[in-house]
Amino acid sequence: xxxxxxxxxxxxxxxxxxxxxxxxxxxxxxxxxxxxxxxxxxxxxxxxxxxxxxxxxxxxxxxxxxxxxxxxxxxxxxxxxxxxxxxxxxxxxxxxxxxxxxxxxxxxxxxxxxxxxxxxxxxxxxxxxxxxxxxxxxxxxxxxxxxxxxxxxxxxxxxxxxxxxxxxxxxxxxxxxxxxxxxxxxxxxxxxxxxxxxxxxxxxxxxxxxxxxxxxxxxxxxxxxxxxxxxxxxxxxxxxxxxxxxxxxxxxxxxxxxxxxxxxxxxxxxxxxxxxxxxxxxxxxxxxxxxxxxxxxxxxxxxxxxxxxxxxxxxxxxxxxxxxxxxxxxxxxxxxxxxxxxxxxxxxxxxxxxxxxxxxxxxxxxxxxxxxxxxxxxxxxxxxxxxxxxxxxxxxxxxxxxxxxxxxx
Numbered sequence: 001x002x003x004x005x006x007x008x009x010x011x012x013x014x015x016x017x018x019x020x021x022x023x024x025x026x027x028x029x030x031x032x033x034x035x036x037x038x039x040x041x042x043x044x045x046x047x048x049x050x051x052x053x054x055x056x057x058x059x060x061x062x063x064x065x066x067x068x069x070x071x072x073x074x075x076x077x078x079x080x081x082x083x084x085x086x087x088x089x090x091x092x093x094x095x096x097x098x099x100x101x102x103x104x105x106x107x108x109x110x111x112x113x114x115x116x117x118x119x120x121x122x123x124x125x126x127x128x129x130x131x132x133x134x135x136x137x138x139x140x141x142x143x144x145x146x147x148x149x150x151x152x153x154x155x156x157x158x159x160x161x162x163x164x165x166x167x168x169x170x171x172x173x174x175x176x177x178x179x180x181x182x183x184x185x186x187x188x189x190x191x192x193x194x195x196x197x198x199x200x201x202x203x204x205x206x207x208x209x210x211x212x213x214x215x216x217x218x219x220x221x222x223x224x225x226x227x228x229x230x231x232x233x234x235x236x237x238x239x240x241x242x243x244x245x246x247x248x249x250x251x252x253x254x255x256x257x258x259x260x261x262x263x264x265x266x267x268x269x270x271x272x273x274x275x276x277x278x279x280x281x282x283x284x285x286x287x288x289x290x291x292x293x294x295x296x297x298x299x300x301x302x303x304x305x306x307x308x309x310x311x312x313x314x315x316x317x318x319x320x321x322x323x324x325x326x327x328x329x330x331x332x333x334x335x336x337x338x339x340x341x342x343x344x345x346x347x348x349x350x351x352x353x354x355x356x357x358x359x360x361x362x363x364x365x366x367x368x369x370x371x372x373x374x375x376x377x378x379x380x381x382x383x384x385x386x387x388x389x390x391x392x393x394x395x396x397x398x399x400x401x402x403x404x405x406x407x408x409x
Contacts, residue, residue: 001024001025001026002024002025002026002157002158002402003025003026003027003028003156003157003158004017004020004025004026004027004028004156004157004158004159004160004398005027005028005030005142005154005156005158005159005160006020006027006028006029006030006159006160006162007029007030007132007142007159007160007161007162007163008029008030008031008161008162008163008164008370009029009030009031009033009036009037009126009128010036010037010038010039010040010162010164010173010370010387011037011040011370011384011387011388011391012162012369012370012371012387012388012390012391012394013029013031013036013160013162013369013370013391014029014036014037014115014119014391015388015391015392015395016160016162016367016369016391016392016394016395016398017029017119017124017160017395018115018118018119018122018124018395019391019392019395019396019399020158020160020395020398020399021119021122021123021124022122023399025157025158025398025399025402026123027122027123027124027125028124028125028126028127028154028156029119029124029125029126029127030127030130030132030142030144030154031126031127031128031129031130031172032129032130032131032132032172033128033129033171033172034128034129035128036116036126036128037108037112037115037116038171038172039164039168039171039172039173040108040112040384041108041109041112042168042171043108043384044107044108044109044111044112045107045108047102047106047107048102048103048106048107048108048111049100049101049102049379049380049381049384050082050083050086050093050101050102050103050381050384050385051079051082051083051093051100051101051381051382051384051385052079052099052100052101052380052381052382052385053079053095053099053100053101054099056071056074056075056078056079059074059078059079059382059385060074062377062378062380062382063375063376063377063382063386064249064375064376064377066351066374066375066376069351069375070375070386070389070390072356072393073358073386073389073390073392073393074385074386074389076389076392076393076396077388077389077392077393078385078389079101079381079385082385082388082389083101086103086111089111089114089115089118090110090114091103091104091105091110091111091114092104098380099380100380100381101381128147129146129147130144130145130146130147130152131144131145132144132163132177132180133145133180134180134183135180135184136153136155139184140155141153141154141155142154142155142156142159157365157402158365158366158367158398158401158402159365159366159367160367160368160369160391160394160395160398161177161366161367161368161369161372162368162369162370162372162387162391162394163177163370163372164370164371164372165191165344165345165347165348165371165372166191166339166340166345167193167194167196167339167340167342167343167344167345169340173371175191175339175345177372178191181349184362184363185362186349186353186360186362186363187349187350187352187353188347188348188349188350188374189346189347189348189349189350189374190347191339191345191346191347191348192252192339192345192346192347193336193337193338193339193341193342193345193346194245194248194249194342194343194344194345194346194376195245195248195342195343195344195376195378195379195383196240196245196248196336196337196339196341196342196343197235197237197238197239197240197244197336197337197341198238198239198240198244198251198263198333198335198336198337199237199238199333199334199335199336199337200237200238200239200331200332200333200334201332201334202234202236202237202238202309203309203313206234206305206306206308206309207236207237209305210234210301210302210305211234211235211236212233212234212235213233213234213302214231214232214233214234214241214302215231215232215233215234215239215265215267215302215303215306216231216300217229217230217231217269218230218231218232218243218265218266218267218269219243219264219265219266219269220232220239220243220244220246220247220263220264220265220266221247221263221264221266222247222250222251222254222261222263222264223262223264223328225247225250225253225254226246226247226249226250227247228242228243228244228246228247228378229243229269230242230243230246231243232244232265234302237337238333238337239263239331239333240337242378242379242380244263245343245378245379246378247263248336248346248376248378249346249376251263251333251336252336252346254333255333255335255336259334260332260333260334261332261333262330262331262332262333263330263331263332263333264328264329264330264331265306265328265329265331266326266327266328266329267299267303267306267307267326267327267329268297268326268327271297272327273323273324273327274323276297276322276323276326276327277319277320277323279296279297280292280293280296280297280319280322280323281319282296283296283319289304289315289316289317290304290315293307293315293322293326297326299326303326306329306331307322307325307326307329309329309331310325310329310330310331311325343379343383344371344376344377344383345371345376346374346376347374348371348372348373348374348375349368349372349373349374350374351373351374354368354373355397356397357393357394357396357397357398357400357401358373358390358393358394358397359397359398359401364401365401367394367395367397367398367401368394369387369390369391369393369394369395370386370387370390370391371383371387373390
């Protein structure tokens with residue numbers, strides 16, 4: 001019987017283990033944590049957004065420059081396949097109002113519990129508290145440190161690595177694998193924070209009053225490059241939330257070029273500047289600036305205060321000037337929050353290092369999956385979807401290497 005070692009017990013690693021085991025391979029998963037799927041369980045605390053209901057073409061667009069290389073994996077195991085897989089585990093899914101997909105129970109625990117039971121029934125062995133530290137001297141086996149500090153050497157016919165990025169160090173995803181792969185000649189792009197808040201030098205008054213206050217249904221844009229809509233959250237040190245995360249790559253690129261990035265916030269994305277101007281022209285003589293903006297266009301206190309931030313403490317007085325500012329409030333971003341505050345990471349093993357079966361060109365018989373590859377995506381189910389899809393693809397690649405026919409998850 002062929003053997004496989006899977007290093008990493010997150011979604012990508014566990015789905016790879018399942019596909020391999022279904023094909024008759026003896027699989028052992030090595031995970032550094034006391035229990036597997038910890039990141040998945042944490043993600044499910046507020047409702048497990050496992051994928052998205054949009055079609056394949058728009059979904060691929062969410063992966064930016066990695067869309068083409070991810071397409072075959074998503075075609076084999078895309079949202080429909082993932083939802084079917086959930087249902088077969090006793091967790092049917094539903095589509096929320098935003099198009100996001102959730103398990104019926106809205107939690108990760110029942111899904112993970114059923115999944116681990118299935119893996120056990122398939123004969124998958126899960127070794128906990130096994131920390132991978134590199135390869136044996138001959139380069140043919142893995143070296144791990146066990147729960148009691150003992151050295152463990154593992155040799156298998158194929159290896160699948162699914163070690164995650166660097167954004168969840170307390171759950172095992174700390175990026176410590178990067179120098180180990182680099183030492184074997186595998187090129188890795190720097191791991192950088194993605195889906196993360198940005199730093200803004202708010203005035204003390206604004207930060208103290210509005211930290212924790214949402215900017216509801218706004219547009220956020222790097223002008224001429226990327227834009228998104230949704231609820232952004234003011235923090236003491238900046239901004240975070242879905243629309244900020246969605247344009248994170250554009251923000252990073254601008255910061256890399258010049259050390260700063262001006263993001264524009266559209267406080268009324270559904271109303272054009274001409275209509276805003278007409279509404280604002282009907283100002284009552286006794287209205288203060290704040291009352292005028294509230295009555296005429298419905299701005300709330302945080303939106304009005306954001307206009308003051310842009311104006312150095314003063315509000316515009318002319319209708320056309322106010323309308324233009326409402327549609328594009330400039331917010332200067334000085335950086336992002338650190339990687340340990342990020343939901344995910346950008347960077348990872350470069351696509352040039354892997355073949356179409358997700359095998360490392362420099363290490364035949366070694367496959368990689370999940371977030372340790374060089375792709376990124378916004379929140380909304382896209383992160384988990386690509387992790388599952390690449391896990392299945394890596395397992396299929398491993399089966400092809402072993403000369404076996406792959407089977408779907």
